[in-house]
Each structure stands twice: as C-alpha cells, then as structure tokens.
Amino acid sequence: MNFREFVLKHENTIKPLEKQIALAHWGGATTGSKRDYDKLSRLQFKVEEVYASREDFAFVGKTREKGDFENEMLARTADILYLRYLGKQTDLSLLEEITKLASGLENRFNVFRTEIEGNELTQNDVAGILAVERDSTKRRLAWEGHKRVGELLEEDLIRLVEFRNKTAVKAGFDNFYSMSLYLTEQNEDDLVKLFDNLERITREPFRAVKKELDIGLSELYGISEERIMPWHYSDLYFQELPPVASIDFDRFYKGRNPVRIAEEFYKSIGMQVGDILARSDLYERGGKSPHAFCTDIDRCGDIRILCNIKDTVRWMDTALHELGHAVYDKYIDRSLPFFLRIYPHLCLTEASAMFFGALATDPLWMKSALGLSGEEVDEIAPAAGKALSAKHLVFARWCQVMFRFERELYRDPHRNLNTLWWDMVQKYQFVTPPPGRDKPDWATKIHIVTSPVYYHNYMLGELIAAQFRHYIKINDLGEGSENNRRIYGNQAVSRYFIDHIFHEGNLLPWNKFIEKTTGEPLNADYLASLFVKGKD
Numbered sequence: 394m395n396f397r398e399f400v401l402k403h404e405n406t407i408k409p410l411e412k413q414i415a416l417a418h419w420g421g422a423t424t425g426s427k428r429d430y431d432k433l434s435r436l437q438f439k440v441e442e443v444y445a446s447r448e449d450f451a452f453v454g455k456t457r458e459k460g461d462f463e464n465e466m467l468a469r470t471a472d473i474l475y476l477r478y479l480g481k482q483t484d485l486s487l488l489e490e491i492t493k494l495a496s497g498l499e500n501r502f503n504v505f506r507t508e509i510e511g512n513e514l515t516q517n518d519v520a521g522i523l524a525v526e527r528d529s530t531k532r533r534l535a536w537e538g539h540k541r542v543g544e545l546l547e548e549d550l551i552r553l554v555e556f557r558n559k560t561a562v563k564a565g566f567d568n569f570y571s572m573s574l575y576l577t578e579q580n581e582d583d584l585v586k587l588f589d590n591l592e593r594i595t596r597e598p599f600r601a602v603k604k605e606l607d608i609g610l611s612e613l614y615g616i617s618e619e620r621i622m623p624w625h626y627s628d629l630y631f632q633e634l635p636p637v638a639s640i641d642f643d644r645f646y647k648g649r650n651p652v653r654i655a656e657e658f659y660k661s662i663g664m665q666v667g668d669i670l671a672r673s674d675l676y677e678r679g680g681k682s683p684h685a686f687c688t689d690i691d692r693c694g695d696i697r698i699l700c701n702i703k704d705t706v707r708w709m710d711t712a713l714h715e716l717g718h719a720v721y722d723k724y725i726d727r728s729l730p731f732f733l734r735i736y737p738h739l740c741l742t743e744a745s746a747m748f749f750g751a752l753a754t755d756p757l758w759m760k761s762a763l764g765l766s767g768e769e770v771d772e773i774a775p776a777a778g779k780a781l782s783a784k785h786l787v788f789a790r791w792c793q794v795m796f797r798f799e800r801e802l803y804r805d806p807h808r809n810l811n812t813l814w815w816d817m818v819q820k821y822q823f824v825t826p827p828p829g830r831d832k833p834d835w836a837t838k839i840h841i842v843t844s845p846v847y848y849h850n851y852m853l854g855e856l857i858a859a860q861f862r863h864y865i866k867i868n869d870l871g872e873g874s875e876n877n878r879r880i881y882g883n884q885a886v887s888r889y890f891i892d893h894i895f896h897e898g899n900l901l902p903w904n905k906f907i908e909k910t911t912g913e914p915l916n917a918d919y920l921a922s923l924f925v926k927g928k929d
C-alpha cells in the first residue's frame with residue numbers, strides 16, 4: 394500500500410468515528426443525557442485504539458523519513474498523522490485508566506456544593522456572592538467553602554498527573570507537559586520566552602491597574618488596602634476585571650437580542666451565519682449545558698453553536714465569539730483533503746473568536762450594531778479603552794500563573810504544590826495569600842483535569858487577535874474611515890479573514906501560518922500597544 398492509499402483507508406476509519414463523537418458530544422451537552430456521555434467516552438477510546446497501532450505508526454514514520462511525497466498536501470498529512478500516532482504509542486490500559494480518573498474527578502467537581510451555614514451552594518451561587526456581597530466575612534466563607542473541593546480532588550489529581558507522565562515517558566518524552574506541546578507543534582522554549590517577555594511587558598502597567606483597583610475595593614468594602622484578600626476580587630481566581638473597575642455595558646444590551654445583532658453584523662461583512670444559527674441550540678433550557686461552544690460535526694458544513702443567550706454584554710461577546718469559531722469552520726476550503734480541512738491549531742480559531750467577540754465592547758462597533766449616537770460613543774470611549782486595557786492585563790497576569798504552575802506540576806508533581814501555587818499568585822497577580830494558608834487551592838481549577846496543557850492557548854489567541862487587528866490597521870483594510878478601524882460593514886476585513894486565513898485550512902504549521910498571514914512571527918507587541926504608551 395502506498396501512502397496515498399493508506400491515508401484514504403485511514404480517513405474512512407476516522408471520519409465516521411469523529412462525526413459520531415461530535416454528535417454524542419452535542420447530544421450530551423444539549424440534553425445532559427448520560428447515555429450520550431457514555432457513548433462519547435466509548436467512541437473516544439475507539440479512536441485511541443486506532444492510533445495505538447505500532448504497525449501503522451511505523452509505516453507513517455518511515456514514509457515521513459523517506460520524504461519523497463507526491464505533493465505538499467501529502468507531506469503535511471504525514472506530519473499530522475505522525476503526531477496523532479506518536480501521542481498514543483503507549484499502554485492502552487494506561488490510557489483507559491487516565492480517562493476513568495479524569496471523568497471521575499470532573500464528576501466530583503460538578504456535583505460538589507459549597508456548604509455555608511447548612512445551605513448548599515452551586516458554583517454560580519458562589520460567583521453571585523462574590524459579585525455583590527459587601528460583607529468581608531461572608532465573602533471569605535463563600536471563597537473558602539468553594540476551595541474545599543481542592544481537598545477532595547488533590548490526591549486523585551496527583552495520580553492523574555503521574556499517569557499522564559507515565560504515558561509521556563513511554564512515548565519518549567520527559568513529561569506530559571512537554572509531550573503535549575510537541576504533539577501540537579508548539580516549541581516549549583519559544584513559549585517560555587514569549588511568556589517571559591509578556592511578564593516583563595505587563596508587570597508595571599499591571600501594578601498601576603492593580604493599585605487603582607485595590608483603592609476602589611478598599612473603599613467599597615471599608616477596609617485598608619493591606620487587608621484586601623483573594624476573596625475581595627469578584628472572581629474566584631482574579632482572572633477577570635472586577636465590575637468596580639469597568640463600565641456598565643449591560644445597559645446597552647438590555648432588551649436586545651444578541652443573536653440577531655450578531656447575525657446582522659456578520660451579514661454586513663459578507664459572512665452568512667443563518668444556516669449555522671438554524672442548526673444551533675441558543676437559549677437556556679433545563680438539562681442543557683450552561684456553557685457555550687462551537688462544533689463542526691463533519692467538516693462538511695454541519696456547524697453548530699451552543700449558547701444560553703441573555704440580553705447582556707457577556708452573551709453578546711459570547712455570540713460573536715462562538716460565531717467567530719463557526720465562520721472559520723464554514724469558510725475553510727471544502728476541497729481540501731479531510732485531515733487538512735481544519736484550522737492549523739486551536740489558538741488560531743480562538744484568535745478569530747476573540748477578534749470578533751471583543752467587538753461587543755468596542756464603542757465604534759456598538760455605534761453601528763446598536764445605533765448609538767456620536768455623543769454616546771464619545772462619552773463611553775475613554776472609559777471603554779481603559780477598561781479593555783485593564784481587562785487584558787488582569788487576564789495576562791493570571792495566565793502567567795496557570796502556564797507556569799501547570800508546567801511545574803508535570804515536571805515534579807511531588808514538590809510542595811500548595812506553596813508553589815500561592816508563590817506564583819503573589820508573584821504574578823500581586824495578590825496577598827491568606828496568612829498561614831496551606832491548602833491545595835490549585836486543585837480547584839478544573840481545567841487541569843479537563844483541558845490539560847491548554848491554558849496558554851487563550852493567551853496566544855489574544856496575542857494573535859491583536860496581531861490581526863494591527864495588520865488590518867496598517868494595511869488600511871478599515872477603508873480609511875473613523876481612524877481606519879471600522880469593522881462593521883467592512884467587506885475588506887472579511888475578505889482578509891476568509892481568503893487569507895480561514896480558506897487555507899491546515900496547510901502550514903500554526904506559527905509559519907501566522908507569519909504568512911500577518912507578515913511577521915507571533916509576538917506580544919500588538920497586545921502591549923493597548924497598555925504601553927508610545928507603542929504602535
């Protein structure tokens with residue numbers, strides 16, 4: 394069998410499996426049906442079995458080494474398949490054990506309820522308390538109550554990390570963190586350098602934002618600045634900007650339908666999303682997942698989003714965001730071979746989603762989308778710009794913690810992780826640890842279980858989105874009007890996205906692709922231009 398024949402045969406095995414996986418996932422998320430979730434893990438295991446084949450892995454490896462491919466597409470396919478196989482060259486029983494451990498942990502996290510004075514609170518209830526409660530003691534109790542889930546998960550989570558490391562060592566890597574980056578074509582040293590640079594760029598601007606924020610919080614809670622504790626921020630991890638430092642965008646969206654606004658906007662730039670919305674599940678319903686996501690069921694046009702739309706800025710952002718993923722999938726060249734008919738890396742589809750999602754708080758976009766007057770735009774623009782910069786800084790510093798902590802976790806799961814976590818929170822977020830606290834607070838961040846070695850991609854997504862914005866600006870794709878950054882109704886912007894980004898699929902590794910579409914390698918300068926004066 395030659396390689397072309399191998400790929401066709403392999404496609405015939407994988408294509409139907411991936412479609413069934415996407416359908417089971419959709420079924421589970423829209424109905425909460427346990428049958429769908431069980432089916433999902435069975436199907437995922439079937440795919441792992443396919444990629445565990447030593448024989449096929451050896452064949453792909455040899456073909457790749459020889460290198461004389463009929464064309465570029467087959468060469469790229471060989472790289473993609475090689476990495477898919479490489480990650481599964483380990484004990485199947487170990488992979489099964491990992492799946493079981495991870496789903497057990499996720500389940501325990503989901504059913505955990507915070508107990509306060511005999512009441513059982515969901516995570517949403519806790520978030521509600523942290524959003525509005527003025528009494529410091531009540532805030533502390535809610536925060537501490539939620540963090541108890543860490544003690545329930547800690548032991549198994551460390552076991553999960555050990556098992557994941559074991560699979561990585563069997564496949565020839567130092568640890569699971571390094572392996573996961575390698576399998577997604579990310580270079581660990583480059584990533585560390587990028588995060589080091591980001592740390593330097595954000596440190597002083599963040600210090601200023603944090604100072605101003607703490608002054609606001611100390612007034613709000615009637616305590617001195619030194620007594621501000623982690624529970625005084627509105628988010629459990631201080632990953633978001635507290636409302637006290639932002640402006641009230643919700644008032645502009647009250648009584649409006651974010652789905653219709655998003656549909657009109659995408660239409661205005663020449664992207665049709667009506668078919669996607671018709672297949673989607675958009676509004677709240679019992680038993681349905683409370684989150685949001687986009688899924689491409691078959692890489693043949695069956696693209697859907699799941700949302701729980703409300704008339705708030707958060708859901709406006711989310712509707713634009715999920716449709717930003719959806720239009721990427723929709724406008725990929727359908728004639729590309731199956732394994733190339735996808736974005737080069739998750740950070741690129743995330744960048745598209747973030748580019749469009751961010752429009753929800755862009756006064757100029759709101760002017761067109763909501764019919765705001767020029768005076769209204771002038772009134773909110775300075776505060777909106779300041780809030781945007783602060784929001785990016787808060788998130789960037791939090792990402793430092795997640796990126797560095799998770800990396801250390803896999804490098805040595807037996808060091809004192811409780812201390813490591815709070816050292817990092819203090820170092821990067823400037824948050825004072827509660828005195829004498831020695832609890833596994835790190836184990837409460839469920840992403841470590843459900844999306845391992847992934848968090849840094851949110852940061853990359855923001856950086857890439859900023860780089861796209863810069864490219865659009867300097868190439869005057871904003872068509873010269875209103876500081877040449879008009880996006881609403883701007884066909885040149887959508888032509889750039891469709892023809893130069895979406896259409897290309899996975900023909901190039903993600904970093905080369907960014908260089909090709911923006912004219913330079915990925916860097917932190919354009920995000921930095923938001924909060925460093927004199928840049929850009």
Ligand SMILES: [Zn+2]
Pocket residue numbers: 714718743746
């Ligand atoms: Zn996303």
